[in-house]
Amino acid sequence: MIRLYDYVLSASCYKIRLMAALLCVKLEHEAVDFHPGRAHKSAAFAQLNPAGTLPVLVDGDLILTESTAMLVYLAQLSGRDWLGPCDPKSAAQVQHWLAFSGRLAASLGMARLHDMLLYEGDIDAWRAQGHAALRELEAALSERRFAGGVWLVGDAPSIADIACFPNVALSQDGGVSLDAYPSVRLWTRAIRALDRFVEMPGIHRLHELRPAPEVA
Amino acid sequence: MIAPEVMNEWYPVAMAAQICAGQRRVTQLLGQPITVHVQDGVIVVTGQAGPLHVTEAFGHVWACPGTPAHPLFPIPEALETGRRLVDVGVVRVKCSPLRAVENFLDIAHFPFVHTDVLGAEPHTEVNRYEVQIREDSDEVWATKVTFYQPQAAKSAEGGIVTQYMYRVPAPTAAVLYKTCPARPDAWDVIGIFVQPLSEELCDVWPWMALYDDATPQAELIAFQQMIFLQDRSILENQIPRLLPLDPGMEIPTQADLTSIAYRRWLKKRGLTYGAQMVAA
Amino acid sequence: MTQRWTATGLSQDLPKAVAMAGHWQGHDLAVWRSASGRLQAWNDRCPHRGMRLSHGFVRGETLACIYHGWVYGADGGCKHIPAHPALTPPATIRVAAFACVEQDGVIWVAPAETVGAPVALRGLQPLRSISLTCDVVAVRLAEPALSGDDVLRGLVQIGGQACEVCLLVQHGASGLTLHALCAVGADRIAASRWLEDLRRRAERKGAA
Structure with a gap:
């Protein structure tokens, strides 16, 4: 069984939980006391991941410490439907968004850790970089919509969407509103409406997907 | 000027274990800068005008910026043998400290905010429960609270009707007692200790005293953080940010009896830091 | 009204x-x-x-x-x-x-009691809404072909062709939102890129 070293409030860990749920891959979860215990910085954890970051995914002798690599691994294992189209242009675009997701984590993700868990740093710079990234995402998704598309690459959701989704959907946790990004909002809704989608704290259930219960 | 009634209360300002481990916490209390650290083997809290009254309880450091009107409230269950005491860690929320407490006292939001964990449609009904302000301790209590929950605790399997009691022993602290899945004869105890940084910003310290020998510590912490972080996006989007004590500003129902009593109690005692008296 | x-x-x-x-x-x-x-x-x-x-x-x-x-x-x-x-x-x-x-x-x-209708915008198709951190003056400075205050209109060059655009101005706490429309039949991807460029130039003017 694939084991995920996991923290419930981590956007990167959620990426993997979400991908696994969408792919119907069952994971064994090992909760790590990231906050307040800082167990990811302990000597014991360093044996697993010297960088002291979460998530960590272990499958047999394979140990992955980068969340985008984990997305690729899970998608490869599960019939390749989520890897995106394999023509050269699309494959490169998928790689673009996987790398871009790192910028989201370094901006919106850090703003969130600052506002929520008291991480120290330049909050104004993190938010400004977050807005800059959201502007790029909004422009790209708007162009996709003009061409009749919904997803970042191709006609179906892919690891590109899943890589970028968590830090965007959680941006308000770090004081960055999505009000100014309508195409981004509609794209996050499309992901939240996927079959087998799972939430994390900060992303509410789309209650509208189920009918109102009968009033007795 | 902050009212003496507010200044003379106790407020949580740090997790004791972190301070004892040598951390120095530079923070704020009621809008004023304070520092929490160990000096000559004891925990001290220093403000601009000098040291504050300090006490340590339930895993946290508590400070009183004025002259304490009374000792810090007790949680007798914290002393019971066999309970696991869990410090959940701080979470910052951009809201009134009073709104954070009031949300903790509310059950009607479970199906919509803690969906499939603490509540789920169609089980949305809040049955009548009892609320009183206890004369002897001057605390708000809600008893005989029941609610259907799909997964009430980390150790719970499947849905159960959970029983609750709620208690407000201090303006920015609340304690709940709920059905303990492992021990039907006892209550699990969960506290929320709120540090008012300002009237519209707070640091929240959830804390637990549970009968649960099986669940790893990291999972207990993760469960409680999950629950509280589901509330955070609600708390940061209530308008106005201050808690309205004017009865005309918000419309409660019978399900909100605890909240109504809490607001009355705050008003009667002049504990209006983080509150709005008249509709804007 | x-x-x-x-x-x-x-x-x-x-x-x-x-x-x-x-x-x-x-x-x-x-x-x-x-x-x-x-x-x-x-x-x-x-x-x-x-x-x-x-x-x-x-x-x-x-x-x-x-x-x-x-x-x-x-x-x-x-x-x-x-x-x-x-x-x-x-x-x-x-x-x-x-x-x-x-x-x-x-x-x-x-407001609820408002009578009358909003300004009519015939011959235009919706493009995008974008937010800017500058004011309307900076937008006009960046694109002199645009005129107006709450409704900026003009004939601008998009992808080497003259194109009618209309930017509906919404004032917010931290800047402007522009709800952009362009001529029916215009290439919306090209128009969207023009709008991004306009924002960069206007915010540079606004910051100057």
């Missing part, structure tokens, strides 16, 4: 059964479209506990608050309180409604 109407979004960005945040001159609004397509703009505050209704969810012809699930019907009246399923909510529990119309692919809002 037409100046009371403010553009708060584009129709294409509010599909059926979705709610979003809108604004009218500093008032926060919940703008939502029912399952049948009916558009409404309400005060963005649930009367129960003050939660923003723009975070709520649409079921059928109703909008429900995300906090406690209170359900509001087409007239803004509370129809159902989940904590008390058998209760008929008193008629006094009501969300204030603003006037809200959809015209030329633009969502316009105004």
